[in-house]
Amino acid sequence: MDGLKIGALAKRTGTNAPTIRYYEEIGLLRSADRQAGGQRVYSDADVKRLTFIRRCREFGFSIEQVRSLVELMQDPTQSCVHARDLAQEHLIAVRAKLAELKALERSIAAFVASCDASCAGGPGPECVILDDLSKRRVEVPSTSKGRRSPCGTCS
Amino acid sequence: MDGLKIGALAKRTGTNAPTIRYYEEIGLLRSADRQAGGQRVYSDADVKRLTFIRRCREFGFSIEQVRSLVELMQDPTQSCVHARDLAQEHLIAVRAKLAELKALERSIAAFVASCDASCAGGPGPECVILDDLSKRRVEVPSTSKGRRSPCGTCS
DNA sequence: GCTTGAACCTCTAGTTACTTGAGGAGGTAC
DNA sequence: GTACCTCCTCAAGTAACTAGAGGTTCAAGC
Structure with a gap:
């Protein structure tokens, strides 16, 4: 072959x-x-x-991590425990990314939900939800809190 | 200011x-x-x-999506519902990514666990777990299945 | 032996979303 | 006036490939 x-x-x-x-x-x-x-x-x-x-x-x-693993695979003087450690390290990074992404998912879902609840269209520049995004560190409401009134021109 | x-x-x-x-x-x-x-x-x-x-x-x-949103925000003729749709679309992508990442997390965790269970060090080239990765589509064992024997030189 | 077409070759540039660095100019505090 | 910080432009670098141009090699069919 x-x-x-x-x-x-x-x-x-x-x-x-x-x-x-x-x-x-x-x-x-x-x-x-x-x-x-x-x-x-x-x-x-x-x-x-x-x-x-x-x-x-x-x-x-990453390519560099793979490079380490490949070298490790072929070098009889290196211990495979090193691979475990690399994987462990990577696992931590993946978990952090996962947490971030979950938070992101909640935020976007909340954004969509609040659009559905508060807006029925209308000009972008007057949409209170879009406007929110240009303010600093405003939490996207955690679904159905009725915190805000709809856009003046929406609904 | x-x-x-x-x-x-x-x-x-x-x-x-x-x-x-x-x-x-x-x-x-x-x-x-x-x-x-x-x-x-x-x-x-x-x-x-x-x-x-x-x-x-x-x-x-993405930058291009942001560009759309920015234009939308400033163009009084566009509806903010468009923003909702963009967000919705993005939400779907985020959820797909999330699912992928979760699967990845399980796989790596399983890899680390099987290293812990089967290997106590030893040369990389002889590690059966590393070796597994060079075979096609081998599932990383879903924790503690005892499917395989430890590396010849490990344990 | 010739033709055809797929697969291969190298080299260059493009992708995304920035970051880094060089070399020089503007602005401000003492 | 001088030291130092911030700013300027321009070019190149980053990750991890992908795409395209223009040319060569190979295998199959006639």
């Missing part, structure tokens, strides 16, 4: 060919062997390595 | 000065008035507009 060309490798790993060349360029993949005509040839080891890289990228690891 | 310089505007809105210049360059902020010496001067209207922009960006709207 050796001797894949770039297109076949791409298909096998769910990557685009230009992305593979890009990974080579930045040194994430070794420089591929070439056929007489200059076309890249890949082996099963490359399939494995690229799959690893793609999986890590799907996991949201 | 008029006549802010760029640094003051930056402070008031929590933006960096280069970012303000960038917004001007891409036409998100109007071209600022200048002092005799060429320094930009801003008014309260600019504070308001930039605050609006920053709030929208914090909400995860």
